[in-house]
Amino acid sequence: MADEDDDDALAAEWEAMAGGEEGGDDGGEDMAAEWESMLGDEDGDDGDDMAAQMGGGSARVLNQDEIDSLLGFDDGSGAGDQSGIQAIINSSMVAYERLPMLEVVFDRLVRMMSTSLRNFTSDNVEVSLDNILSLRFGDYLNSIPLPAMLGVFKAEEWDNYGLLTVDSALIYSIVDVLLGGRRGTAAMRIEGRPYTTIERNLVERMIHVVLGDLSAAFDPLSPVTFRFERLETNPRFATIARHANAAIVAKLRIDMEDRGGRLELLIPYATLEPVRELLLQMFMGEKFGRDSIWENHLANELWQTHVNLLAVLDEQVMALGDVLNLEVGNRLVLNTSPTSPVEVRCGDVPLFKGLMGRKGDRIAIQVRDRARINEEEK
Structure with a gap:
């Protein structure tokens, strides 16, 4: 009997040990399930990256957000805040040559416009040049804040066109000043309606004054006549060059005491091509290596040869x-x-x-x- 009791105790002990091992297996399965849930909560790409690193992968794999950020296609960034490879590509496309004499021409234009617009509006007008940019024509059309008026003009001697953009603030300010608006009151703006015939005619008169000053500003460099062609309100109808063509944009600020606005002058590089050599001068009358004294000396010596x-x-x-x-x-x-x-x-x-x-x-x-x-x- 003692031997049977010992055998039963030993069998019970073996069953208990077997049950403990089965419980250990369940614990291992629970731990594996916990690891799987942890991996499931993480991003799939990150999990693949971790697996690649743990498995001895040679390089880390980028996810889609990191690729977009590298290429500069991040949707969260603004249109003007490009970065990455996209910014490098765009900057190389708009790296055009600088024309020093063109800055002198625009400085003359600012001084002349200050006088001409004072006579035109019978008011105190201040004209300032904000900056001069080089960019593509298509990018400029897409950046024009609407509503606005776009005056297309032609350079007669150069046989090409330019663009003059007047923003809505300057349009209403000019109309208010020319029609006798009182000082100290802001111009009334009515959004959502087309410009009237009176407004278009008054702005066209101002554009004629600006084009006359622009012709006078170019006179010391090269005589040219800028003739007004048409006035547009839709940028698509003011296309004067291919969208990928380079252009110079001069942004002017016109202030009439408490009123005013912006005026932008766009001249494509193709329009300036006939006077490109003159615009490359660092100062007026630069000879580019030509020496008139040596020319006269050589001509005199040739007669004695x-x-x-x-x-x-x-x-x-x-x-x-x-x-x-x-x-x-x-x-x-x-x-x-x-x-x-x-x-x-x-x-x-x-x-x-x-x-x-x-x-x-x-x-x-x-x-x-x-x-x-x-x-x-x-």
């Missing part, structure tokens, strides 16, 4: 074999006479024709006419 002249009595065409067979004592008969004209040459260039004679103990040529260089001059 000695040259060798040849007097040609006659020319004959002979076969090469006949020339090689010539011997001492052979005679060549020339088809000329004492009164035949003689051609005077300098090298291979014929200069004069004259008659052969004698002066003292020397043979001389009396020049009668200039030689004709080619047959077309006959």
